[in-house]
Amino acid sequence: MYAYDEIDRTLVNERVSEFRDQVKRRLSGELTEDEFKILRLQNGVYLQLHAYMFRVAIPYGTLATNQLRALAHVARKYDRGYGHFTTRQNIQFNWIKLAELPDALADLAKVGIHAMQTSGNNMRNVTSDQWAGVAPGEIEDPRIWSELIRQHTTLHPEFSFLPRKFKIAITASDHDRAAIKIHDIGLRLIKNEKGETGFGVLVGGGLGRTPFIAKTIKHFVHGRDILSYIEAILRVYNQYGRRDNIYKARIKILVHELGTEKFSREVEEEWQHIRNSLLQIDDEVIEDIRSRFTYPAYEKLPHMPDELRQAAADRDFEAWRKNSVAPHKVQGYSIVTISLKPTGGPPGDATAEQMDALADLADKYSFGEIRVGHEQNLALPHVAKRDLPALWKSLDKLGLATPNVNLITDIIACPGLDYCSLANARSIPIAQELTRRFANHELANLIGRLHINISGCINACGHHHVGHIGILGVEKNGEEVYQITIGGRADESAALGNLIGPGVKFDEVADVVEDIVEAYLALRERPEELFIETVKRLGVEPFKERVYATR
Amino acid sequence: MTSPLEQKKIKIAGPSVVTANRTWDGIVVYRTAAKGWSADLSEAAIVRNSDDAKALLAESVADDVGAIGPYIAPVQVGEDGKIEPGNLREQIRRTGVTIGQPVQV
Numbered sequence: 001m002y003a004y005d006e007i008d009r010t011l012v013n014e015r016v017s018e019f020r021d022q023v024k025r026r027l028s029g030e031l032t033e034d035e036f037k038i039l040r041l042q043n044g045v046y047l048q049l050h051a052y053m054f055r056v057a058i059p060y061g062t063l064a065t066n067q068l069r070a071l072a073h074v075a076r077k078y079d080r081g082y083g084h085f086t087t088r089q090n091i092q093f094n095w096i097k098l099a100e101l102p103d104a105l106a107d108l109a110k111v112g113i114h115a116m117q118t119s120g121n122n123m124r125n126v127t128s129d130q131w132a133g134v135a136p137g138e139i140e141d142p143r144i145w146s147e148l149i150r151q152h153t154t155l156h157p158e159f160s161f162l163p164r165k166f167k168i169a170i171t172a173s174d175h176d177r178a179a180i181k182i183h184d185i186g187l188r189l190i191k192n193e194k195g196e197t198g199f200g201v202l203v204g205g206g207l208g209r210t211p212f213i214a215k216t217i218k219h220f221v222h223g224r225d226i227l228s229y230i231e232a233i234l235r236v237y238n239q240y241g242r243r244d245n246i247y248k249a250r251i252k253i254l255v256h257e258l259g260t261e262k263f264s265r266e267v268e269e270e271w272q273h274i275r276n277s278l279l280q281i282d283d284e285v286i287e288d289i290r291s292r293f294t295y296p297a298y299e300k301l302p303h304m305p306d307e308l309r310q311a312a313a314d315r316d317f318e319a320w321r322k323n324s325v326a327p328h329k330v331q332g333y334s335i336v337t338i339s340l341k342p343t344g345g346p347p348g349d350a351t352a353e354q355m356d357a358l359a360d361l362a363d364k365y366s367f368g369e370i371r372v373g374h375e376q377n378l379a380l381p382h383v384a385k386r387d388l389p390a391l392w393k394s395l396d397k398l399g400l401a402t403p404n405v406n407l408i409t410d411i412i413a414c415p416g417l418d419y420c421s422l423a424n425a426r427s428i429p430i431a432q433e434l435t436r437r438f439a440n441h442e443l444a445n446l447i448g449r450l451h452i453n454i455s456g457c458i459n460a461c462g463h464h465h466v467g468h469i470g471i472l473g474v475e476k477n478g479e480e481v482y483q484i485t486i487g488g489r490a491d492e493s494a495a496l497g498n499l500i501g502p503g504v505k506f507d508e509v510a511d512v513v514e515d516i517v518e519a520y521l522a523l524r525e526r527p528e529e530l531f532i533e534t535v536k537r538l539g540v541e542p543f544k545e546r547v548y549a550t551r
Numbered sequence: 552m553t554s555p556l557e558q559k560k561i562k563i564a565g566p567s568v569v570t571a572n573r574t575w576d577g578i579v580v581y582r583t584a585a586k587g588w589s590a591d592l593s594e595a596a597i598v599r600n601s602d603d604a605k606a607l608l609a610e611s612v613a614d615d616v617g618a619i620g621p622y623i624a625p626v627q628v629g630e631d632g633k634i635e636p637g638n639l640r641e642q643i644r645r646t647g648v649t650i651g652q653p654v655q656v
Contacts, residue, residue, distance in 0.1 A: 050648075417640060
């Protein structure tokens, strides 16, 4: 966990006071909506179909139990008793009242949570690997650097009015769980030959109506120079980014239009002007941030405790353990992913009661810490293996032990037309139907790892371009129509999916996915060949034939 | 169901209303003939041509403290005068999400 200092607390509290005054002036008519809109957006307040939506940041996906309880409190007191975890380590409340927002923010500020820069054309929540600090083989904890960037960019005047929103993600593991290649800047933490920490820097990734995979523009930037290098990128973006056309305003378009080589030259030139400035980070600064992250006092525990050996006879427990429990860097401990994808449920939603109960379980079994992943699931990062059977029983009672992590029903979906003012089609009901179709865990296990991503419009909040199966809802002649892509992926081998053919109607989507899955099961060379590998080997055609032969 | 936020022109193909979200709490409201706002669609002012729609919209935009984000939305008016939303988006805004919510409201 990271402990905020007095500066952080003052900043957050001052922001609440400032926003309280702005809301008061808005409600009195002193501020028009045009004047107020940018202010509310900078505090994470959108207007959606039914109400205001309030987005709260969970920096690098790390939550303390008192913070999760505060989120539950906001859900219960100011909203309708639940929240929605997003693909960028935020949580959204869908029914908040503007008049009550300052009180909600004040309640969150008491535990160091805020909504600054969760919207608007500024630097958004810096995200990271939800397994940071505990993943075996990780080079070092990427959250140290996420926090450094968060501090530098929060309310930074130069980055508060960018051409468009700007998102950074950091990973420090070979396997990319932070989807860095679909971010404006993706940072891959590495060591050079001297053993010094630095970053491979990727720029220009993003989805939406013009999707791109990020390109590497620098293979190694020393850690001490990372702020100046990021600032150089942002200065080039600020100077050349398109402000005249919202659809061409993201940095991905600039990188594409200038070309990676020219863009990186521009950054390099700017960087040479500022790299030896105050932006160069002293080791003490990093060490100060590092010292504010506290790590559990792990016990020396056996690799295979008796409790785990005995519980292995329970088939349901074993199904969950094999699916949801991952190795930890410390012997005797595990990382537990908590699926927020129950059969028939909206992906990523958690009730206030679940949040409170999960906070209790985290206190009991995970040193008081919870993580939020971009797949819209949660994780307990420090669970002793001996405690796994007891934890599983408790999670099962809460409806939080669905053993479908990374399987076909672990669906990423945006809120879609049920909530979102930008959406053209519904996403959640499609996800719900698919979870019912593939509710049989033996079938889901037979299929193996398969990611479905659903977006309700071209803005792609459900990351459909990088789903193994991507589903995009559009509107055609007043009807919801869904375009299906296959072959996308969001990990270290990130790729955009390919369209398989004409769009299909709402009622046909689940049938089409079933056809695609049946084709895969028939076409794979061996049971271990994943869906994404079969698509890569064979291309779209055999799946297209299967889907459209009878349609 | 193109999002009204992406609408470039005002097209009136049939009876329409002006809808928005109430400023203080964000709930869905409709402009009434009495120059106010109501959460009840049956109280909405109906317009049937572009000029009337533009006038109703202009009046609604001017009432910035009452409601925000006003736009013209299609409706269907039955023979009995009953007003129904004209598309799925507006149906969802009127009756709520089409999915079960995690917590019963």
